Each structure stands twice: as structure tokens, then as C-alpha cells.
Amino acid sequence: MHDLILDNEITQPTELRDFFEWHQGIKHYGFWAIEIHHPNCLQQILLSQQQLSNKLHPNYLRQPHITLSASGLLDDKHFTQASLQQQIKKLKESNLSAFSLNLSKGHSFTTAPYLSISDHCHSLATLRTLFNNICSEQDPSDYIPHITLGFYNQAFKTVDVLTQLATVYSQDIEFMVNEIVFAQYNTHEIQGRYQVLHRITLADSVNNTNKTGR
Numbered sequence: 001m002h003d004l005i006l007d008n009e010i011t012q013p014t015e016l017r018d019f020f021e022w023h024q025g026i027k028h029y030g031f032w033a034i035e036i037h038h039p040n041c042l043q044q045i046l047l048s049q050q051q052l053s054n055k056l057h058p059n060y061l062r063q064p065h066i067t068l069s070a071s072g073l074l075d076d077k078h079f080t081q082a083s084l085q086q087q088i089k090k091l092k093e094s095n096l097s098a099f100s101l102n103l104s105k106g107h108s109f110t111t112a113p114y115l116s117i118s119d120h121c122h123s124l125a126t127l128r129t130l131f132n133n134i135c136s137e138q139d140p141s142d143y144i145p146h147i148t149l150g151f152y153n154q155a156f157k158t159v160d161v162l163t164q165l166a167t168v169y170s171q172d173i174e175f176m177v178n179e180i181v182f183a184q185y186n187t188h189e190i191q192g193r194y195q196v197l198h199r200i201t202l203a204d205s206v207n208n209t210n211k212t213g214r
Contacts, residue, residue: 007110008110008158009157009158009159010155010156010157010158011055011108011110011111011152011154011155011156011158011161012110012111012152012155013111013151013152013153013154013155014057014111014112014151014152014153014190016057016151016190016191017190018187018188019187019190020188022187023073023187023188026073026074026075026078026187027074027186027187027188028073028074028184028185028186028187029071029072029073029074029184029185029187030071030072030073030074030079030084030182030183030184030197031067031068031069031070031071031182031183031184031194032067032068032069032071032087032127032131032180032181032182032183033065033066033067033068033180033181033182033183033194034065034066034068034101034177034179034180034181035063035064035065035179035181035196036063036064036065036066036103036147036175038103038173038175038176040173040175041064041103041173041175042064044103044115044168044170044173045064045115045147045149047168048106048113048115048149048165048168049149049150051164051165051167051168052113052149052150052161052164052165055113055152055153055154055156055161055164056113056149056150056151056152056153057150057151057152057153057191059191060149060150060151060191061191061192061193062148062185062191062192062193062194063193063194064147065147065183065194066101066117066124066145066146066147068124068127068128068131068180069127069128069131069132069137070137071083071084071131071135071137071182072137073187074184079135083134083135084182084198086134086135087130087131087134087135087182088182088198088200090130090133090134091127091130091180091200092200094130095203096123096126096127096202096203097202097203097204098176098177098178098202098203098204099121099123099176099177099202100121100174100175100176100177101117101118101119101123101124101145101174101175101177102117102118102119102120102172102173102174102175103115103116103117103147103172103173103175104116104117104118104172105165105166105169106149106162106165106166106168106169107146107162107165108158108161108162108165111151111152112148112149112150112151112152113148113149113150113152113161113165114146114147114148114149115146115147115149116144116145116146117145117146117147118172119145123177124145127180128143150191151190151191177202178201178202179199179200179201179202180199180200180202181196181197181198181199181200182196182197182198182200183195183196183197184197
């Protein structure tokens with residue numbers, strides 16, 4: 001995804017319908033993600049959604065998360081079980097340590113506003129390289145780590161959206177990432193919840209430091 005402010009002056013509304021021309025009857029879409037559970041982050045997400053409620057479709061049910069890798073439609077022609085199992089095996093073998101991220105200010109794509117994610121240690125790039133070395137995303141160069149707030153219900157001026165988001169922004173919120181999940185959502189539900197299929201716990205960073213120092 002490209003950053004909206006660099007490309008467009010207005011937002012693009014999203015149709016709430018079943019995009020059959022996209023999924024062609026395939027029931028699920030899979031992705032690797034970081035779930036957001038930190039209470040301060042959840043509060044900031046909710047405040048931002050409330051601030052933009054007049055611009056967003058109601059009933060956005062997808063749980064707060066950071067997409068790491070958009071794997072694709074789950075079937076034998078797109079993203080296969082074999083590819084998933086290879087990624088899981090590689091992720092477990094890598095023994096990656098838990099790491100911190102920062103929830104930052106609001107911004108927007110063409111179809112959706114989001115809260116930015118700051119990754120000063122480039123941990124997300126390490127994970128994405130691991131996944132993409134096995135099965136590459138469609139547009140890996142366009143990756144912007146973020147938390148989606150919902151989908152626009154009409155065309156709005158970008159400057160108005162960003163002004164609204166700025167009113168609820170305070171300071172960056174640091175949070176720890178201890179787990180990576182692979183999840184799927186029903187392709188006919190554009191705003192529906194996702195289901196976690198696999199959870200991979202990251203190594204304890206303190207223990208790893210102690211082992212290295214011995």
C-alpha cells in the first residue's frame with residue numbers, strides 16, 4: 001500500500017459487499033500478524049475509531065493487529081498448506097526473541113485510516129524476510145506497518161481526516177511482542193473477525209541475552 005498523502009487528496013469509500021470477482025469462491029484469506037493486547041494501545045485505537053466514526057463504516061469487527069505478511073487466498077493455487085508449514089518450521093527454527101514496537105500517530109491509506117507502527121530495531125523486516133523467502137507477497141516493497149481503524153464510507157479530504165486523527169494523538173506507546181500468529185478471515189466478510197490458526201511464541205529476550213553473555 002502507498003501512503004495516501006503522497007498520492008491522493010481524497011479518500012476512496014469501500015463497498016460493503018462480497019467481492020466474488022476477487023476470491024472466486026475461495027472461502028478464506030490467510031495472513032501472518034501481531035495481535036494487539038496492550039490496554040493503552042487498545043484505548044488509543046478505540047479513541048481514534050470514535051473520533052473518525054462519522055467517516056467510517058459501522059461494525060468493523062476485525063481485531064486490532066499488525067499484518068506482517070499478507071499470505072493470500074488459502075487454496076492449492078495461491079497460498080498452500082505446504083508453504084504455511086515451511087514458514088512455521090522456519091520461524092520456530094529461527095528462535096527469534098521478543099521485541100518492542102511503538103504505536104504512533106494516525107495516517108491514512110486511500111481506503112482506510114490507520115495508526116502507525118514504529119520499529120526502531122527493524123524486527124518486522126527480519127520476520128518479513130523470513131516469510132517472503134519461502135513465499136513472496138504480491139507487493140512486498142509497499143509494506144507500511146500499521147493498525148487499520150476501519151474503512152471509509154465516503155470520499156473525504158485527506159487533510160480533514162488527518163486533522164481529526166491528530167486531535168487524539170498524544171505520545172508513542174511502547175509495547176512488547178511475544179507472539180506471532182497465523183490467521184484467516186472469511187473472504188465474503190470484508191469487515192469480519194479473523195480466526196487464529198497458529199500461535200508461535202517468541203523466545204524470551206532476557207534469557208537469550210543471559211545465554212549469550214555466558
